[in-house]
Amino acid sequence: MSGGGVSGYAAIHAKVRAMYSNLLSVSEMIALADSPDFPALIAALKRTGYGSYLNQVKDKDLTVQHALFQIKRRLADAFNSVIQMTPGAVRPLLVQLFRYYEIGNLKAVLRGIVTGAEWDRIEAVLYPLGERTVFTPQGMLESGNVAAAVELLRGTSYYETLSFAMRRYNAEQSLFPIEVALDLAYWRGLWQESVQLAGQDREQALRVVGSLVDMNNLIWAIRYRVFHHVSEEELINYTLPFGYHIRDEDIRAIAAGAEIAPIVRRLYPSISDVDVMLEDPRSGLPLLELKLKRHVMERCMAAFVGNPFHVGVALAYLVLHDLEIQDLVVLMEAKTSQLADEQFRPYMIREIPV
Amino acid sequence: MFFPKAMTEIELIVPAKDLLPVTKVLSGHGIFHQSDSSYSYPGAESEKGASESWQNKAAAFAGLERRLQLTMQSLGIEEGDTPASDFETITDPSLVLPEIERIELEVKNMNDQVVTTQKNLEGLHAYLSQLESIQDVPADFSALRDSKYVYSVLGMIPAANVDRLATSLSRIPHVFLTLRSEPQKKVVWLAGAQANADVLERAVRSSYLNPLSLPVGYKGTPAEIIKSIKADIRQAEENIVQWRKALSSMAVKYGEDLRALYWQIHTSRIMSDAIVRYGRLKYTYVIVGWVLSDELEVLVQRLKQASHEILIETFPTGRSGHHRSVPVALRHSKWLRPFQMLVTTYARPRYGELDPTWIIAIMFPVLFGAMFGDVGQGLILAGLGALMASGKVKALKGMAGLGGLIAVCGLSATVFGFLYGSIFGFEDILHPVWMSPLHNIMQILTVAVGAGVVLLNLAFLIGIMNNAISRDWGHLIFSHNGVAGYLLYLSLLALLAANFLPAFPIPASVVTILAVGSALAVMLSEVLIHLVERHRPLLEGGLGTYFIQAPVELFEAVISMLSNTLSFVRVGAFAVAHGGLSSAIFILAGLAGGEGGIGYWIVVLIGNIFIIGFEGLIVGIQTMRLSYYEFFSKFFSGGGMRFEPLTLNPGDKE
Structure with a gap:
C-alpha cells in the first residue's frame, strides 16, 4: 500500500464512508424520478444531501442551469475534501481525476472563443472548481482568440499539449484536434498516475480508472470509425493502447475494419443486445455508452467490498458521485421538458423501474 | 460560545x-x-x-x-x-x-517590447534545440523534403505519441528515428515511400508530429544556421537587459x-x-x-x-427553526482556532446548530493523550507544536495552523504520561499516578469503552437538542439519532449490563419492552416522520420495498450503535500498544549494546523519534476518526453558509 496502508487510510476511509452514505439512496432516486415537475424535483432534492447547496439560492432564481451549478458544487467540495485527506502518494491520482472537469471548462472556454460567446453564457456552463484550477476562464475568453488563450496557459500542464495541437488548429480552424489532444493527455496522465502506485492502491486504481479508460476508448474507436470515418492510422493515433479489460489488439482490430459487435460482445458478455444497438449507431451508441457506465458503476460499488484501506474507495466514491450527478442532469432536463417516464428513465445510469 | x-x-x-x-x-x-x-x-x-x-x-x-x-x-x-x-x-x-x-x-510599450523579444528569443531557442540534434548532418534538409521517391518528415512530436505513431504505421514500410529526446517531446525523422505518402501524412497529422520549419532568412547547413541564430540570441538578450533597467526606473518613479x-x-x-x-x-x-x-x-x-x-x-434571529439563509460566523479565540479548523474541515455548523468547537477542543486532546500517554514524548510534541505555531521556523510556516493543535495534544499526552507512569518509553522511572496500561490491559480497555459510552450519550443528547432547536419534531422523536434511537441505545446498554450485573436495578422485562418499542419506532421512522411532518406520500417506493428496507435499516442502526461504542476500545488498545512498542525498542536497544552503552542509547533515541513521528501520526488519525465518524455523525449535519462581511481589508475575513 504505497499510500499509507491502514494508518494512512483510516481517516479518509471513515470520511468517504460517511460521504458515500450521503449519496442518493434508491428510495430517494425513485422519489426524485416520481416528481411531477421541475419545482417538485427541486423540493425533493432539497431534502437530500444536495439541500444545503440548493438552499443557498432563492427558489425564484433556481433555473435548471443554476440548480445544476449548485449540485456540481457538492461534487467539487467532495473532491476537495477527499483530496485534502488522502495520503500524499496517491493524491496526484485524485487531483488528475479532478482535472477532468478542468478540461471540460477549458474546452467550453475555447468553444466560447470560437463562437464569440459572452462571458455570462460561458460562466453558466463551467464546472465550479473554486480555487483548484490553473487558469482563469474569463481572462482566456476575453483574450479573443484561441492562440492568445493558449498562451495564457503557459506554465501549466496543458501548454505543451496545446502548443502541439495549435499547429493543426491553425491549419484546419477546427477545435477537434485540440479536444482530442486534451482528452488523450488527460487519460494518459490518469493511467500513468495509477500505474505508478503499488500494491492494493495500484490494483484498485487500475480497476476503477481502467474501467473508465475502457469505456471511453471503446466509444471513441466506434465513433471515429462509424461517424468520423477516419483512417486506420488516424484511429490508432486518436485512441489509447491500454485499459483494464480492453487490449490494444481490440482497438487495432476496430481500426482495421473488423466487425465491431463480436468484439464488444466478447469484451462485455453481460451487455445484451449489442448487435441491435450497433445496427443503428445514432440511437444505439448512446445506449451502449449508458450500459458501459452501468458497468463502471458496478465496478465502483465493488470497491467498497473487502479490504477498504486503499485508494479505490475514494476513487470509486468520486466516480459514483459524478455518475449520480449525470442522472440528476437527465432528471432535471426531463422534468423541465415534461417528458414521460418511459422517455427518460431508460437513460438513467441508476436503473429506476418505469 | x-x-x-x-x-x-x-x-x-x-x-x-x-x-x-x-x-x-x-x-x-x-x-x-x-x-x-x-x-x-x-x-x-x-x-x-x-x-x-x-x-x-x-x-x-x-x-x-x-x-x-x-x-x-x-x-x-x-x-x-x-x-x-x-x-x-x-x-x-x-x-x-x-x-x-x-x-x-508608457509601461505597456516597454513591457510589450520585452515580451515580444522574449517570445522571439524562445522561438530562436526552439529552432536552436531542434537544429542541435542534427548539427553534424552536412546536408540541406530541403533536398530530402523535395525528394521524388522518398516521403520524409523531420519534426517534433509529443513523447507520449511516439509509440502510437509507430503502431499506426505498422502495416507499411517506413524508417522512424528519434534524433533527440526531452522529457515531454522528441525530435524525430520519419521516411517512407512516396507511394504511401497519404498514409504517412495522415499518421503524421493525427500523431501531432509538427514538421520542423527553419526560420526565414537563415540559410546553409544546420551548423551554419546555428551560428547565425546564436548571434541573434545574444543581441536580443542585451536588448532585454536594457529594457528591464528602464522598467525598474519606472517602478521607482510610479x-x-x-x-x-x-x-x-x-x-x-x-x-x-x-x-x-x-x-x-x-x-x-x-x-x-x-x-x-x-x-x-x-x-x-x-x-x-x-x-x-x-x-x-x-x-x-433566534436559534430555533430552520435558518439556511443566516450566515454563520465562528469567531473563536486564537487558542481555539486549530479546533475550529478541525470542525470546519468536517462541515460548517448551521446557525441553529451547536458549534462543537469547544467540545472537540476538550475531547480531541484527551483522546489523543490517552492513546499517546508519555511525559517526554508529549513534551517534545508540545514543544514542536509551539514552534510550528510561532511561525519562527521558515520550513514549518506552512503548518502554523496545526501547531496549536499539536501543542495541546502534546500537553495532554504529558498529563497522561504521568497518569501511566511513562517517560520516553521508560516505565520504571515514574510511579504511575493512575495505572500502567501494559500491566492493566483489561482495565484500560474497559475504561476506554466506558468513555466511548459517555461520549456517544453526549452525542445523542446534542443531536436531540439540535433537532429540538430546529423544531424537527419528527426526527427528534423517531429518527435513529433522535429520542427513539437514544432509547434503543440505552436499552441495549441496559440489556448488556443486566447480563453482567446480577444486581442491576431495572427489571429485564422493562428493558426488553423499552428496547422493542424504541426499535419499532426506529424501524418505522420514515413513515412516522412523514406523518409528523405531514409529508405525502407516507411511503416512497412502495410498500414491498419499504418492508424489505425497514428491517435492514434497523439492523444497520443497531450494528452501528454497537460498532460505534466498541470503536472506542482503540483508545485503550493504542495506550497498550504504545507501551508495547516502547518495550520492543528497549529489546532492540539491548541487542545493539549492553544497557548504558552508546549503541543502546542510539537505538532508544531513534526509537523515540520513530514513536513520536509514526505513532503520533497514527494516533492523530485515529482521534480524528473517532471525532468525525463516531461522534460528529450522531448530531452534526452542517451545511451552514459562511459569514462573508463586506470589507475593504482582506485581513478582516474569517
Missing part, C-alpha cells in the same frame, strides 16, 4: 444623498454580511438608469483594478497593505482614467502613485459592488443584510452618524 455568533438581520432605508457615507460604514469594518435586495426592490423604470449607472461603475472599477494589477505586475510592484489614510467618496472612474492610461501606455491609485480603485470597486446589490425605491435605497449581534449597537451608532434620516429595522 456553544453556538455560532448571534446574528441580527438588519434592514436599512437610506436616502439617496447619504448613500456613500452609509456604504462606507457598512464596508469599512468587516461586520456586515450583505444580502442581495436588488431583486426584491428593483426600482421603478425611471430609476433603472441609476441602477445601471452603478452597475457600469462597478464594471468600470473592476476593469481598472485589473488593468492596474497588470501594470503593477509588469513593474514588480506589490499591492501592499490597506493605506492608513481615509477615503471620502467613491472616485469618478473618468477622473482617474487618464492618469492610469498614461502610466499604463510605485507610490500606482499603489495609491490601486487602493482608491479597489475601495471604490468594493463599495460600488455593494451598491449594485442594494434595493431601489423612488428616493431611497434598501439595504438588507446580517450583522454580528455583538456589533449591532456600534454599527447602528455609526450609521446614524453617517445619515440622520436613515431608517433602521433590526430583527434579532
Whole structure:
C-alpha cells in the first residue's frame, strides 16, 4: 500500500464512508424520478444531501442551469475534501481525476472563443472548481482568440499539449484536434498516475480508472470509425493502447475494419443486445455508452467490498458521485421538458423501474 | 460560545444623498454580511438608469483594478497593505482614467517590447534545440523534403505519441528515428515511400508530429544556421537587459502613485459592488443584510452618524427553526482556532446548530493523550507544536495552523504520561499516578469503552437538542439519532449490563419492552416522520420495498450503535500498544549494546523519534476518526453558509 496502508487510510476511509452514505439512496432516486415537475424535483432534492447547496439560492432564481451549478458544487467540495485527506502518494491520482472537469471548462472556454460567446453564457456552463484550477476562464475568453488563450496557459500542464495541437488548429480552424489532444493527455496522465502506485492502491486504481479508460476508448474507436470515418492510422493515433479489460489488439482490430459487435460482445458478455444497438449507431451508441457506465458503476460499488484501506474507495466514491450527478442532469432536463417516464428513465445510469 | 455568533438581520432605508457615507460604514469594518435586495426592490423604470449607472461603475472599477494589477505586475510592484489614510467618496472612474492610461501606455510599450523579444528569443531557442540534434548532418534538409521517391518528415512530436505513431504505421514500410529526446517531446525523422505518402501524412497529422520549419532568412547547413541564430540570441538578450533597467526606473518613479491609485480603485470597486446589490425605491435605497449581534449597537451608532434620516429595522434571529439563509460566523479565540479548523474541515455548523468547537477542543486532546500517554514524548510534541505555531521556523510556516493543535495534544499526552507512569518509553522511572496500561490491559480497555459510552450519550443528547432547536419534531422523536434511537441505545446498554450485573436495578422485562418499542419506532421512522411532518406520500417506493428496507435499516442502526461504542476500545488498545512498542525498542536497544552503552542509547533515541513521528501520526488519525465518524455523525449535519462581511481589508475575513 504505497499510500499509507491502514494508518494512512483510516481517516479518509471513515470520511468517504460517511460521504458515500450521503449519496442518493434508491428510495430517494425513485422519489426524485416520481416528481411531477421541475419545482417538485427541486423540493425533493432539497431534502437530500444536495439541500444545503440548493438552499443557498432563492427558489425564484433556481433555473435548471443554476440548480445544476449548485449540485456540481457538492461534487467539487467532495473532491476537495477527499483530496485534502488522502495520503500524499496517491493524491496526484485524485487531483488528475479532478482535472477532468478542468478540461471540460477549458474546452467550453475555447468553444466560447470560437463562437464569440459572452462571458455570462460561458460562466453558466463551467464546472465550479473554486480555487483548484490553473487558469482563469474569463481572462482566456476575453483574450479573443484561441492562440492568445493558449498562451495564457503557459506554465501549466496543458501548454505543451496545446502548443502541439495549435499547429493543426491553425491549419484546419477546427477545435477537434485540440479536444482530442486534451482528452488523450488527460487519460494518459490518469493511467500513468495509477500505474505508478503499488500494491492494493495500484490494483484498485487500475480497476476503477481502467474501467473508465475502457469505456471511453471503446466509444471513441466506434465513433471515429462509424461517424468520423477516419483512417486506420488516424484511429490508432486518436485512441489509447491500454485499459483494464480492453487490449490494444481490440482497438487495432476496430481500426482495421473488423466487425465491431463480436468484439464488444466478447469484451462485455453481460451487455445484451449489442448487435441491435450497433445496427443503428445514432440511437444505439448512446445506449451502449449508458450500459458501459452501468458497468463502471458496478465496478465502483465493488470497491467498497473487502479490504477498504486503499485508494479505490475514494476513487470509486468520486466516480459514483459524478455518475449520480449525470442522472440528476437527465432528471432535471426531463422534468423541465415534461417528458414521460418511459422517455427518460431508460437513460438513467441508476436503473429506476418505469 | 456553544453556538455560532448571534446574528441580527438588519434592514436599512437610506436616502439617496447619504448613500456613500452609509456604504462606507457598512464596508469599512468587516461586520456586515450583505444580502442581495436588488431583486426584491428593483426600482421603478425611471430609476433603472441609476441602477445601471452603478452597475457600469462597478464594471468600470473592476476593469481598472485589473488593468492596474497588470501594470503593477509588469513593474514588480506589490499591492501592499490597506493605506492608513481615509477615503471620502467613491472616485469618478473618468477622473482617474487618464492618469492610469498614461502610466499604463508608457509601461505597456516597454513591457510589450520585452515580451515580444522574449517570445522571439524562445522561438530562436526552439529552432536552436531542434537544429542541435542534427548539427553534424552536412546536408540541406530541403533536398530530402523535395525528394521524388522518398516521403520524409523531420519534426517534433509529443513523447507520449511516439509509440502510437509507430503502431499506426505498422502495416507499411517506413524508417522512424528519434534524433533527440526531452522529457515531454522528441525530435524525430520519419521516411517512407512516396507511394504511401497519404498514409504517412495522415499518421503524421493525427500523431501531432509538427514538421520542423527553419526560420526565414537563415540559410546553409544546420551548423551554419546555428551560428547565425546564436548571434541573434545574444543581441536580443542585451536588448532585454536594457529594457528591464528602464522598467525598474519606472517602478521607482510610479510605485507610490500606482499603489495609491490601486487602493482608491479597489475601495471604490468594493463599495460600488455593494451598491449594485442594494434595493431601489423612488428616493431611497434598501439595504438588507446580517450583522454580528455583538456589533449591532456600534454599527447602528455609526450609521446614524453617517445619515440622520436613515431608517433602521433590526430583527434579532433566534436559534430555533430552520435558518439556511443566516450566515454563520465562528469567531473563536486564537487558542481555539486549530479546533475550529478541525470542525470546519468536517462541515460548517448551521446557525441553529451547536458549534462543537469547544467540545472537540476538550475531547480531541484527551483522546489523543490517552492513546499517546508519555511525559517526554508529549513534551517534545508540545514543544514542536509551539514552534510550528510561532511561525519562527521558515520550513514549518506552512503548518502554523496545526501547531496549536499539536501543542495541546502534546500537553495532554504529558498529563497522561504521568497518569501511566511513562517517560520516553521508560516505565520504571515514574510511579504511575493512575495505572500502567501494559500491566492493566483489561482495565484500560474497559475504561476506554466506558468513555466511548459517555461520549456517544453526549452525542445523542446534542443531536436531540439540535433537532429540538430546529423544531424537527419528527426526527427528534423517531429518527435513529433522535429520542427513539437514544432509547434503543440505552436499552441495549441496559440489556448488556443486566447480563453482567446480577444486581442491576431495572427489571429485564422493562428493558426488553423499552428496547422493542424504541426499535419499532426506529424501524418505522420514515413513515412516522412523514406523518409528523405531514409529508405525502407516507411511503416512497412502495410498500414491498419499504418492508424489505425497514428491517435492514434497523439492523444497520443497531450494528452501528454497537460498532460505534466498541470503536472506542482503540483508545485503550493504542495506550497498550504504545507501551508495547516502547518495550520492543528497549529489546532492540539491548541487542545493539549492553544497557548504558552508546549503541543502546542510539537505538532508544531513534526509537523515540520513530514513536513520536509514526505513532503520533497514527494516533492523530485515529482521534480524528473517532471525532468525525463516531461522534460528529450522531448530531452534526452542517451545511451552514459562511459569514462573508463586506470589507475593504482582506485581513478582516474569517
